[in-house]
Amino acid sequence: MAPQERGAISCRRIVVERFGGVEELREVETTVAAPPPGHTRVKVIAAGVGFTDLMARAGEYLLQRKVPFCPGYELVGEVVDTSGEGMAPGTLVAAALPKMGTYTEYVVLPNWLLVPLPDGLDPHLAAAVPLDYLTALSVLETHGRVARGDTVLIQGASGGVGQALSQLGRRSGLRMYGTASASGSAERLARYGVEYIDYRRQDFETIIREREPHGIQAVFDHIGGANLAKSYRVLAPGGVLVSYAFVGRPGHMISDTVRGAARVKLMNMRPGRRAALCMVPRELKTNRDWYRVSLERLLTLARSGEIEPSIAAIHPLAKASDVHAALERREITGKIVLTAS
Ligand SMILES: NC(=O)c1ccc[n+]([C@@H]2O[C@H](COP(=O)([O-])OP(=O)(O)OC[C@H]3O[C@@H](n4cnc5c(N)ncnc54)[C@H](OP(=O)(O)O)[C@@H]3O)[C@@H](O)[C@H]2O)c1
Known part of the structure; x- marks a missing residue:
């Protein structure tokens, strides 16, 4: 293993290499390096699927215009390791990402994006919140x-x-x-x-x-x-x-x-x-305090049942293209969550 890959973890990831139909969602094997300073490596438990992901895959989304990319704006995962003042390994966290990338087993994210999950909140339900x-x-x-x-x-x-x-x-x-x-x-x-x-x-x-x-x-x-x-x-x-x-x-x-x-x-x-x-993907990047306070508040509301994301189904990551196809046919009302573990 090359020195820069020391500590890398192998990872399955869904990638769009060229814009197009659901067949363009390809599963690839990659590695995820140890986090640089100020970052945390997260094992993804669940990733929410939104209509925006379908637009991005087709190349029809204003904020996501380059291939290759990994779709998905939101996740819940478990901290693997961190560099700097991050959370302890094993902590459950949620995040919305400014530039997508949650249809994956592992991801490295800046520490400020990660908000701890309240105790007792179901990770799959939480993945539909951000x-x-x-x-x-x-x-x-x-x-x-x-x-x-x-x-x-x-x-x-x-x-x-x-x-x-x-x-x-x-x-x-x-x-x-x-x-x-x-x-x-x-x-x-x-x-x-x-x-x-x-x-x-x-x-x-x-x-x-x-x-x-x-x-x-x-x-x-x-x-x-x-x-x-x-x-x-x-x-x-x-x-x-x-x-x-x-x-x-x-x-x-x-x-x-x-x-x-x-x-x-x-x-x-x-x-x-x-x-x-x-435009939330931009707003969360330019106003980090708003993002963190708001996501914490929403997760607390989800924990107490005061908001209730409606989960239509939970599917493995490998089924991402079937999920996009069903959403395109408008067969599903409610949120689909992809599970990576
Ligand atoms: N600006 C942002 O930061 C931001 C963030 C998230 C999402 N979005 C965008 O917001 C849009 C909605 O996202 P979503 O995830 O909520 O999608 P969604 O779950 O697919 O919901 C879209 C809803 O629009 C309804 N609809 C379709 N045509 C309509 C019409 N002519 N008049 C009124 N309602 C109509 C559909 O209702 P029926 O099925 O009942 O007909 C459907 O429930 C997408 O374009 C997404 O890209 C923007």
Whole structure:
């Protein structure tokens, strides 16, 4: 073994070597070196799968444009060893990564990214918390700045981020409408006190205008396109549209995202209402204190059952391409977690 590989651990990892379909998720054998100063080597127990991973694999994601890369924004794992003031070996930790890389058996991460898991929190459940719930917290608090009693509309309230918004919104005392279409959405949303709008059969703008003639305080949108103007129109004076993703045309997702973001910025220049963009992978890097305090808070809420990620299934890492295929066919409602051990 070469001197620089001393202490290296062999590791199975899912890698995208070129952008494309689910067949581009390849399992490779690699090694993970001992951590440099200020870093910790982590044995991954569970990695959450999000819709963003599918976009990144296809080369359609603004923040992930280079191959090869290992997908996955979030993980729970066990500290193997550390260099510097890290946590003790065996400590269970969670993290959201600024640049993906959690579909793997081992990973080396900077110490500041690792947040200890509260005792008794199931690691697979915890792996579904970081990205979706940090996004929801950022949408609600950093960008939305909503207050108890405010009325809001959550687009895609049945999705990963949508459910996180619904659960945190209920805790914050919001009145909530939510769009969705998946079967069982009405019952699922009702559990969180969200009034269901079936976006395939109903026009959300008409419904909100009828029921809330003075407008509402916030709309949270991950669709873009025509939704942006419609969402802006249902806002009360002083209201806010928070946009956190854009559905683009296949093959044009990045340019459509850039165009959508520019539209949101222009909307924000109009007087009377606000429009804001939320991008958690960037926010967690630029505001480490917010990231650590928020993730700790969310994991504590998950431990006490005050938020409850809905886990649809747990699959081994080797099944990553089957999981992406099922998500692409929209066969799954809820979160999939990949388990590496
Ligand atoms: N900005 C950030 O930092 C950040 C962080 C995480 C995720 N994201 C992005 O946020 C988006 C959602 O992520 P996710 O993981 O929550 O995805 P997800 O679990 O697949 O949920 C998306 C939801 O959108 C709903 N939907 C589809 N078309 C719709 C429409 N026309 N109107 C309203 N709702 C519609 C679907 O509802 P039905 O199935 O009920 O139809 C689905 O539940 C993705 O684009 C992702 O990349 C951004």
